[in-house]
Amino acid sequence: MESIGVLLVAQVIPYLEQELNKRYNLYRIWDFPQKSQFLIQHGASIRAVVGRSTAGADSELIDALPKLEIISSSSVGVDQIDVKKCKERGIRVTITPDVLTDEVADLAIGLILSLLRRISECDRFVRNGNWKHQLTTKFSGKTVGIVGLGRIGTAIAKRAEGFNCSICYYSRTQKQESKYKYYPNVVELASNCDILVVACSLTEETHHIINREVINALGPKGFLINIGRGKHVDEPELVSALLEGRLGGAGLDVFENEPHVPEELLSLENVVLLPHCGSGTIETRTAMADLVLGNLEAHFLGKPLLTPLV
Numbered sequence: 001m002e003s004i005g006v007l008l009v010a011q012v013i014p015y016l017e018q019e020l021n022k023r024y025n026l027y028r029i030w031d032f033p034q035k036s037q038f039l040i041q042h043g044a045s046i047r048a049v050v051g052r053s054t055a056g057a058d059s060e061l062i063d064a065l066p067k068l069e070i071i072s073s074s075s076v077g078v079d080q081i082d083v084k085k086c087k088e089r090g091i092r093v094t095i096t097p098d099v100l101t102d103e104v105a106d107l108a109i110g111l112i113l114s115l116l117r118r119i120s121e122c123d124r125f126v127r128n129g130n131w132k133h134q135l136t137t138k139f140s141g142k143t144v145g146i147v148g149l150g151r152i153g154t155a156i157a158k159r160a161e162g163f164n165c166s167i168c169y170y171s172r173t174q175k176q177e178s179k180y181k182y183y184p185n186v187v188e189l190a191s192n193c194d195i196l197v198v199a200c201s202l203t204e205e206t207h208h209i210i211n212r213e214v215i216n217a218l219g220p221k222g223f224l225i226n227i228g229r230g231k232h233v234d235e236p237e238l239v240s241a242l243l244e245g246r247l248g249g250a251g252l253d254v255f256e257n258e259p260h261v262p263e264e265l266l267s268l269e270n271v272v273l274l275p276h277c278g279s280g281t282i283e284t285r286t287a288m289a290d291l292v293l294g295n296l297e298a299h300f301l302g303k304p305l306l307t308p309l310v
């Protein structure tokens with residue numbers, strides 16, 4: 001397999017990069033300052049692309065790789081991949097579902113606790129030599145509204161139940177098997193919960209699903225948690241709602257234009273800001289890497305893919 005050309009389009013954990021390098025003829029896109037030059041020289045030898053949540057393969061890249069057979073992404077989201085084009089061209093797409101569900105759900109609960117109990121802020125007090133006691137907000141028993149009751153949304157709901165929270169949700173269609181209260185639109189969900197958690201995938205329909213109306217419905221005592229994608233939220237609207245006190249607070253693992261974080265958020269104490277690290281544990285990133293490697297191996301040996309999307 002050493003002769004198979006594989007293009008790595010994003011930095012991944014060293015283990016994955018080393019394994020890819022051992023097994024394939026690996027090209028790292030960042031080694032070539034002129035991407036267009038790289039594509040002219042090597043585009044025709046690339047049979048696989050490996051990406052992650054921050055970079056995949058858009059239509060332009062796919063067009064420049066005539067021999068591309070498979071895109072193996074170390075992520076559950078595919079918003080960086082032109083999936084429609086892959087279907088048209090018969091290019092397989094694999095992702096890393098399930099192995100990261102617990103991690104992302106754990107982080108959502110961590111964000112909720114940090115935001116409501118102001119754990120990050122209190123830590124900053126103590127580090128600065130202050131011993132300030134302030135009253136915060138209780139999490140146990142609150143109503144948690146979840147946008148998108150898929151694998152991750154369900155795992156968050158289960159964890160929140162452990163805090164005696166009432167759970168409600170919005171998704172495109174009501175889940176008949178779910179015991180949680182369903183709202184047919186996000187504004188109604190936001191009006192009826194204390195903490196709104198965004199856990200759906202990013203599609204054209206869910207782009208800016210959290211808009212001014214939703215934020216206002218959540219209100220000055222409401223909290224927004226986003227562990228999905230930055231583009232789920234109309235970020236300028238979120239920033240002005242926080243500055244104007246129309247929203248109680250926000251816990252954000254993702255931003256609209258990563259790694260850019262709106263300047264205004266940096267000085268607010270009612271926000272917790274994380275660098276898109278939902279699945280970022282050694283255990284989970286290693287499991288994701290193994291799935292990427294396993295999918296590539298299966299493909300090139302002509303075996304069934306482990307976690308195919310397309």
Ligand SMILES: O=CC(=O)O
Nearest residue numbers: 053074075076077
């Ligand atoms: O953001 C993380 C993922 O899509 O896996």
